[in-house]
Amino acid sequence: MSMLELRSVSKVYGAGAAEVRALWEVNLSVEAGAMVAVMGPSGSGKSTLLTIAGSLEDPTIGEVLVGGVALSGLSRNDKARLRRRSIGYVFQDFNLLPGLTAAENVSLPLELDGASARKARAAVMQALDELGLAERASRFPDELSGGERQRVAIARAVVGDRRLLLADEPSGALDSVNGEAVMRLMHAACKRGVAAVVVTHDAQLASWADRVVFLRDGRVTDQTMPPAGPESLLMPEQSQ
Amino acid sequence: MSVRHALLALLSEGPKYGLQLREEFEARTGEVWPLNVGQVYTTLQRLERDGLVESDGEAEDGPQRGFRITEDGAQELAGWLRTPPDLTSPPRDELVIKVLVALRLPGVDVRDVIQVHRRYLVELMQQWTHLKESEAEHDLSLALVVDAELFRLDSVIRWLDSADGRLKRAASDPAGPAGSTDPAASAGPVPIVLPRMRRRTGVRR
Numbered sequence: 001m002s003m004l005e006l007r008s009v010s011k012v013y014g015a016g017a018a019e020v021r022a023l024w025e026v027n028l029s030v031e032a033g034a035m036v037a038v039m040g041p042s043g044s045g046k047s048t049l050l051t052i053a054g055s056l057e058d059p060t061i062g063e064v065l066v067g068g069v070a071l072s073g074l075s076r077n078d079k080a081r082l083r084r085r086s087i088g089y090v091f092q093d094f095n096l097l098p099g100l101t102a103a104e105n106v107s108l109p110l111e112l113d114g115a116s117a118r119k120a121r122a123a124v125m126q127a128l129d130e131l132g133l134a135e136r137a138s139r140f141p142d143e144l145s146g147g148e149r150q151r152v153a154i155a156r157a158v159v160g161d162r163r164l165l166l167a168d169e170p171s172g173a174l175d176s177v178n179g180e181a182v183m184r185l186m187h188a189a190c191k192r193g194v195a196a197v198v199v200t201h202d203a204q205l206a207s208w209a210d211r212v213v214f215l216r217d218g219r220v221t222d223q224t225m226p227p228a229g230p231e232s233l234l235m236p237e238q239s240q
Numbered sequence: 241m242s243v244r245h246a247l248l249a250l251l252s253e254g255p256k257y258g259l260q261l262r263e264e265f266e267a268r269t270g271e272v273w274p275l276n277v278g279q280v281y282t283t284l285q286r287l288e289r290d291g292l293v294e295s296d297g298e299a300e301d302g303p304q305r306g307f308r309i310t311e312d313g314a315q316e317l318a319g320w321l322r323t324p325p326d327l328t329s330p331p332r333d334e335l336v337i338k339v340l341v342a343l344r345l346p347g348v349d350v351r352d353v354i355q356v357h358r359r360y361l362v363e364l365m366q367q368w369t370h371l372k373e374s375e376a377e378h379d380l381s382l383a384l385v386v387d388a389e390l391f392r393l394d395s396v397i398r399w400l401d402s403a404d405g406r407l408k409r410a411a412s413d414p415a416g417p418a419g420s421t422d423p424a425a426s427a428g429p430v431p432i433v434l435p436r437m438r439r440r441t442g443v444r445r
Contacts, residue, residue, distance in 0.1 A: 203365055216355075224359055224363045
């Protein structure tokens with residue numbers, strides 16, 4: 001099942017001579033359990049694509065479906081509920097609230113959605129435990145390392161029954177070892193059935209995805225074919 | 241990497257047989273570098289000829305013949321470990337040449353050419369990352385080998401990205417520095433450009 005679908009989505013800012021086509025006739029479908037990376041240089045429309053996919057912004061033309069539901073048919077409140085329940089966001093700068101502990105940050109979307117404190121607490125501890133953060137649950141963000149903060153952000157993005165994970169340069173501020181750890185966690189979430197979209201200019205990050213879509217000047221220009229098995233890398237010729 | 245020095249490194253741990261060397265070589269390189277037995281014995285013969293290893297003189301060539309490193313071999317290994325590999329090769333990378341050729345061929349969109357190579361490199365990186373994800377978490381040697389390959393491919397993609405950006409700027413600002421490629425284009429086909437690069441390289445070296 002397609003968890004996210006963009007159908008001929010365009011986003012245009014301004015008009016006349018000042019018109020900017022941030023996105024132009026973009027089609028994208030992400031199945032449950034798949035990770036798709038969107039690669040492109042600055043200004044190619046990556047972040048716009050992500051905000052439209054996450055219903056934070058409306059397309060000028062075209063349709064966005066999350067879990068088969070067209071966003072254009074939803075009220076503002078319905079969209080907010082969809083964002084709280086179904087969509088998790090991971091940002092480069094973590095976006096954790098400094099006055100809340102790790103557990104409270106992760107719990108926030110559940111509590112905003114009306115979950116009981118006991119139910120929220122259980123879900124939060126499970127998410128933190130899966131990310132190796134159970135011992136750090138009562139720490140504040142400034143008491144955590146960069147890698148730990150990003151893991152808290154991922155826990156917040158996947159807690160509850162989120163089915164769509166949207167990430168904007170999720171390991172941008174981390175070193176390569178911590179960046180790899182973040183991608184392993186996102187990959188693990190996909191194996192549990194979550195659909196993920198990662199926008200990045202970093203090929204090492206994008207290479208974790210099942211499919212890489214290339215964006216240039218607001219248009220999808222290309223995409224990778226499904227990767228061959230790693231055995232093709234181990235050809236005897238390499239011993240020459 | 242040199243098979244010769246890898247075998248010396250393995251023998252520095254103690255005497256070993258040829259087959260044993262082959263198995264340990266493959267294990268230490270994360271099994272991404274298959275080595276045939278013939279290659280192992282040929283290399284061992286050359287090492288023995290050069291006085292860097294000794295063998296059990298009585299035994300015939302074959303699996304029962306043991307090898308050990310000599311004092312000269314240990315010195316050779318220590319020197320090799322600290323000798324930087326040759327990274328000063330002139331800029332005649334095939335991909336760079338393809339992009340330079342595309343830049344001057346009429347009717348060819350060089351940014352499309354760049355994208356073809358970018359996609360191929362990302363697909364290769366996906367394969368390496370898949371290998372790392374599935375097998376390298378508990379295999380340090382393999383993780384190091386895969387990382388090296390990922391960083392190498394990543395650096396090529398970064399160059400393509402940089403070239404792409406430079407071409408975009410040149411297209412929107414023909415009078416800028418990148419626009420100065422025009423005289424070269426009008427001066428003739430690619431062979432004019434490449435000898436000029438060789439001369440520059442020659443001066444540097």
